[in-house]
Amino acid sequence: MTTSAPLLHSEFAVGQRYLSDTESELGLGVVIDVDDRCVHILFPQSEETRVYAKSSAPLSRVVFKVGDSISDQQGQSHIVTAVDEVMGVLKYSVDGYEKGIMETRLAANITLAKPLERLLAGRIERGDWYDLRQDILRMQAALAGHPLKGLMGARVDIIEHQLYIAHEVGKRIAPRVLLADEVGLGKTIEAGLIIHQQLLTGKAERVLVLVPDSLQYQWMIELRRRFNLNFALFDLVRTAAIKEHDPEQNVFLTEQCIIAGMDLLLDHPDLYDQAMEAGFDLLVVDEAHHLHWDEERGGNDKYDLIADFAEETAGVMLLTATPEQLGTQSHFARLRLLDANRFDDLDEFIAGQDAFAETAAVAGVLIEDKPLSEGQIAALSGLLNISLDELAAINDDEKLRTYALNELLDRHGTGRVLFRNTRESVKGFHGRSSQPYPLPLPEAWKNSYQTIGKLREQLWGEENQPDGGWLEDDPRVPWLIDILKGALKHQKVLLIARSGATVESLEAVLRLHAGIKTAIFTEQMTLLERDQAAAYFADSEGAQILLCSEIGSEGRNFQFASQLILWDLPANPDTLEQRIGRLDRIGQTQEITLHVPYVQGTAQERLYQWYDSALNIFNKISPTAQNVQEEYIAELKPLLEGADTADNRTILQAVIKDALQTRLGLEAQLQAGRDRLLEYNSCRPRVAGRIAKAMHDFDGHNVLPQFVERFLASANIEYSVQRDGSWVIAPVDSTEISDYIDGLPLGDDDGMTLSFERNLALQREEIEYITHEHPLMQAIYELATTSTFGNTTVATLKSAAMPQGMVMVEVNFRVEAIAPKILNLPATLPTQNIRVFISEQGTDLSARISADMIMPHVERLDKNRARQVIKVRGDVIETRYYEAEEIAKKQLADIGEQASDRFSQQWSREIKRLKHLQTINPNVRPEEIERLEQLQAQGEQALASLSLVPDSIRVLVAVKP
Ligand SMILES: Nc1ncnc2c1ncn2[C@@H]1O[C@H](COP(=O)(O)OP(=O)(O)OP(=O)(O)O)[C@@H](O)[C@H]1O
Numbered sequence: 038m039t040t041s042a043p044l045l046h047s048e049f050a051v052g053q054r055y056l057s058d059t060e061s062e063l064g065l066g067v068v069i070d071v072d073d074r075c076v077h078i079l080f081p082q083s084e085e086t087r088v089y090a091k092s093s094a095p096l097s098r099v100v101f102k103v104g105d106s107i108s109d110q111q112g113q114s115h116i117v118t119a120v121d122e123v124m125g126v127l128k129y130s131v132d133g134y135e136k137g138i139m140e141t142r143l144a145a146n147i148t149l150a151k152p153l154e155r156l157l158a159g160r161i162e163r164g165d166w167y168d169l170r171q172d173i174l175r176m177q178a179a180l181a182g183h184p185l186k187g188l189m190g191a192r193v194d195i196i197e198h199q200l201y202i203a204h205e206v207g208k209r210i211a212p213r214v215l216l217a218d219e220v221g222l223g224k225t226i227e228a229g230l231i232i233h234q235q236l237l238t239g240k241a242e243r244v245l246v247l248v249p250d251s252l253q254y255q256w257m258i259e260l261r262r263r264f265n266l267n268f269a270l271f272d273l274v275r276t277a278a279i280k281e282h283d284p285e286q287n288v289f290l291t292e293q294c295i296i297a298g299m300d301l302l303l304d305h306p307d308l309y310d311q312a313m314e315a316g317f318d319l320l321v322v323d324e325a326h327h328l329h330w331d332e333e334r335g336g337n338d339k340y341d342l343i344a345d346f347a348e349e350t351a352g353v354m355l356l357t358a359t360p361e362q363l364g365t366q367s368h369f370a371r372l373r374l375l376d377a378n379r380f381d382d383l384d385e386f387i388a389g390q391d392a393f394a395e396t397a398a399v400a401g402v403l404i405e406d407k408p409l410s411e412g413q414i415a416a417l418s419g420l421l422n423i424s425l426d427e428l429a430a431i432n433d434d435e436k437l438r439t440y441a442l443n444e445l446l447d448r449h450g451t452g453r454v455l456f457r458n459t460r461e462s463v464k465g466f467h468g469r470s471s472q473p474y475p476l477p478l479p480e481a482w483k484n485s486y487q488t489i490g491k492l493r494e495q496l497w498g499e500e501n502q503p504d505g506g507w508l509e510d511d512p513r514v515p516w517l518i519d520i521l522k523g524a525l526k527h528q529k530v531l532l533i534a535r536s537g538a539t540v541e542s543l544e545a546v547l548r549l550h551a552g553i554k555t556a557i558f559t560e561q562m563t564l565l566e567r568d569q570a571a572a573y574f575a576d577s578e579g580a581q582i583l584l585c586s587e588i589g590s591e592g593r594n595f596q597f598a599s600q601l602i603l604w605d606l607p608a609n610p611d612t613l614e615q616r617i618g619r620l621d622r623i624g625q626t627q628e629i630t631l632h633v634p635y636v637q638g639t640a641q642e643r644l645y646q647w648y649d650s651a652l653n654i655f656n657k658i659s660p661t662a663q664n665v666q667e668e669y670i671a672e673l674k675p676l677l678e679g680a681d682t683a684d685n686r687t688i689l690q691a692v693i694k695d696a697l698q699t700r701l702g703l704e705a706q707l708q709a710g711r712d713r714l715l716e717y718n719s720c721r722p723r724v725a726g727r728i729a730k731a732m733h734d735f736d737g738h739n740v741l742p743q744f745v746e747r748f749l750a751s752a753n754i755e756y757s758v759q760r761d762g763s764w765v766i767a768p769v770d771s772t773e774i775s776d777y778i779d780g781l782p783l784g785d786d787d788g789m790t791l792s793f794e795r796n797l798a799l800q801r802e803e804i805e806y807i808t809h810e811h812p813l814m815q816a817i818y819e820l821a822t823t824s825t826f827g828n829t830t831v832a833t834l835k836s837a838a839m840p841q842g843m844v845m846v847e848v849n850f851r852v853e854a855i856a857p858k859i860l861n862l863p864a865t866l867p868t869q870n871i872r873v874f875i876s877e878q879g880t881d882l883s884a885r886i887s888a889d890m891i892m893p894h895v896e897r898l899d900k901n902r903a904r905q906v907i908k909v910r911g912d913v914i915e916t917r918y919y920e921a922e923e924i925a926k927k928q929l930a931d932i933g934e935q936a937s938d939r940f941s942q943q944w945s946r947e948i949k950r951l952k953h954l955q956t957i958n959p960n961v962r963p964e965e966i967e968r969l970e971q972l973q974a975q976g977e978q979a980l981a982s983l984s985l986v987p988d989s990i991r992v993l994v995a996v997k998p
Pocket residue numbers: 192193194195196199218219220221222223224225226227357358591592593594618619622623624
């Protein structure tokens with residue numbers, strides 16, 4: 038940004054933006070009227086209007102240039118790409134806003150922080166604010182390149198596999214990945230961590246999360262509660278309201294971070310078009326197993342929708358716990374959405390899946406830190422195309438082992454794209470067991486169930502009678518009432534059935550005829566009704582049983598319950614796994630019991646036997662269940678629907694036995710090959726351990742409580758510490774605090790309860806978890822870069838050695854590189870702040886006398902005396918200031934060079950690694966490399982022209998102790 042001196046009369050125009058030279062704290066003013074002699078300026082932030090004579094207005098025009106960051110009135114930041122003038126008013130072009138941003142629409146909360154002018158004009162800030170400002174600058178400098186950036190601010194438990202994925206994916210530019218951890222292991226948390234990192238580091242600014250309707254609120258709440266990310270929920274009501282307000286407006290451009298239901302875009306082509314046109318940096322799709330594709334029929338509507346968006350969006354994250362639920366073809370097709378170049382041949386993909394056993398075996402030995410045998414070294418040499426000589430020291434050379442392991446894992450086909458952690462590798466789950474309830478076949482059913490060809494009727498016959506006629510003679514109904522009133526009387530019970538109609542009929546019987554407290558949860562209900570039902574079920578005084586339909590319950594968290602009734606059995610094992618996953622997830626503290634009623638002699642019994650004996654799915658998740666079932670389905674289907682004869686029973690047992698062997702064989706094979714590599718790649722234990730340790734260490738050395746304590750004391754804000762360690766900040770009376778503090782997010786009319794402790798924040802979700810990344814801290818940090826908070830001060834320095842009355846000037850400069858946030862250039866600067874300490878005689882004392890050394894001897898000076906000092910010694914202070922600036926400027930070139938070296942090295946290394954990887958694994962997209970090269974050039978350019986921003990100034994007057 039630049040400002041220019043007072044302007045010629047004719048230059049004023051309505052809409053232009055100015056800062057007051059004498060009252061910069063008014064913020065950015067806008068010209069609202071111009072007449073022959075006067076110009077009228079409104080300062081929106083301070084709600085003041087001033088009228089100046091045009092000939093002598095103490096105003097500076099604010100002009101941004103290409104590459105500057107500007108903020109609009111909604112607080113969104115943009116990088117200026119071009120500047121034009123329209124009738125005297127500037128128009129800033131920025132990415133993503135076709136119309137550009139007129140200067141009239143800029144945010145008003147900038148003030149000119151020129152500390153020297155303020156000081157000389159007698160605007161002297163408090164000494165404690167000056168100290169806080171220095172602390173803020175130091176902390177910001179330390180945080181700029183912190184490896185835990187984007188991870189440290191999340192209200193989550195430190196769980197290694199999640200942190201590993203978040204770290205690995207979150208740091209990528211435009212990541213395209215499939216997050217496929219087994220159900221309930223925290224994919225939403227992983228996605229949240231990645232989104233948070235991408236937003237905080239400027240890698241993404243616009244994010245679209247597409248989820249099934251039933252999960253919209255859950256996502257919105259998780260993102261807000263755990264990551265302080267405010268996503269806007271776009272449904273029909275909201276989009277209609279925006280359209281009504283401004284029919285011309287693209288609704289998807291009114292927010293940066295949006296959650297929407299996939300159906301909204303499918304059912305409303307106009308919204309689809311607008312979302313496409315608006316464009317996003319990152320697309321997140323939950324429950325991605327609903328995207329179906331096969332060679333014959335192509336994609337279903339959801340698949341096609343996401344395929345369109347994936348093509349237009351740089352970053353894409355798909356989430357599903359059951360990637361193979363709809364078969365290998367759909368799995369392959371979803372990978373193709375992420376990278377069409379790599380996944381272009383289905384047959385090759387299928388063949389490739391089996392070819393990883395050797396790689397996995399060698400990787401396993403390396404991971405487990407065991408010595409490689411001669412045979413394994415030979416295999417490694419072949420796999421990596423490295424000579425045996427070069428590998429001779431592999432068993433002793435730690436670096437070589439790490440290199441070899443990384444190479445092996447990088448070559449693994451889906452390595453960079455697919456992440457899948459399993460319960461087995463994550464550990465800490467309490468397990469599950471099943472309880473079958475064989476029920477006698479009712480007389481009335483006998484005839485119909487002895488006939489062949491009625492599989493659906495045997496399994497889910499009630500779905501054909503939505504009037505509830507089936508309730509009368511279905512033996513599961515009295516069984517359900519009995520068990521709820523008996524063995525499960527004091528338990529929270531979740532029941533899942535396939536259809537919403539079944540659940541509704543059942544619920545009515547339980548509530549009206551059996552007097553049981555119920556809640557219901559189906560896709561026919563509105564989101565609000567569903568969330569109310571979930572809350573009623575969670576309440577200790579609330580419903581004993583929550584009855585859910587299949588779709589209605591997907592992705593939801595009910596791990597406070599441990600009893601699951603499977604009213605019926607779904608047709609495929611992955612759907613069953615999704616059901617069990619409602620309870621069997623992180624946070625579950627009990628063993629889970631699955632209650633499975635079935636009617637003897639029907640397909641219900643036979644399907645139970647299949648799931649239990651062939652797939653063992655009630656006891657343990659089986660990664661191969663889906664594939665085994667697909668393999669046997671042709672044999673299985675007639676047996677399931679066939680008559681209950683001795684012959685059929687014998688054949689079914691034989692098929693089950695055979696399938697069991699197949700499953701075990703397949704599991705062993707996958708465990709040795711594909712899945713083993715996938716497991717290694719999804720969480721490299723050492724790296725994950727290091728990140729987790731860094732998080733624990735960071736938590737253990739938290740400097741924030743002391744800082745916040747000083748800040749609150751300086752800001753005159755009261756707080757008390759509660760017995761559990763949380764702090765309660767009293768409601769802030771805005772008349773009693775400085776304007777600087779007034780705008781901070783310090784809670785509502787009741788004040789704010791907060792904690793710096795992760796565990797406490799996890800236990801008490803209603804309190805704020807204060808980290809460096811919390812909005813409050815971000816706002817405090819911004820005080821230093823966007824306001825005059827503490828940027829001038831005058832104090833005394835007790836010193837026996839210095840002549841009484843001598844003045845010393847301490848000037849702090851910020852080193853700024855004007856470049857997109859994504860480059861994170863501050864992290865590459867060896868210094869972000871330059872302090873120059875200069876004596877009255879002009880001696881540079883910066884190196885000899887540090888700020889810490891003088892701190893104990895500094896004492897405050899009252900404002901009048903301080904102003905007196907400035908009045909009397911203003912000239913010498915000004916002279917020394919400019920000398921200080923020269924001293925600082927001299928350091929700039931060196932800082933730029935060092936930063937440039939570091940930056941180029943870092944980026945060249947990454948680009949080289951990717952280029953190398955590309956030669957051995959086509960999974961690396963060429964665009965990825967091109968983008969990095971462009972960014973590297975941009976960064977180098979910015980570092981070659983660093984700017985020095987005067988930040989703050991302190992005048993010290995020597996007094997005898
Ligand atoms: N690191 C964590 N800290 C605290 N809670 C967590 C953490 N990870 C997961 N959880 C909790 O565990 C549950 C499962 O997590 P999440 O919903 O992210 O799993 P998922 O893999 O997306 O599940 P699904 O497969 O059902 O979609 C949630 O209640 C979540 O809040």
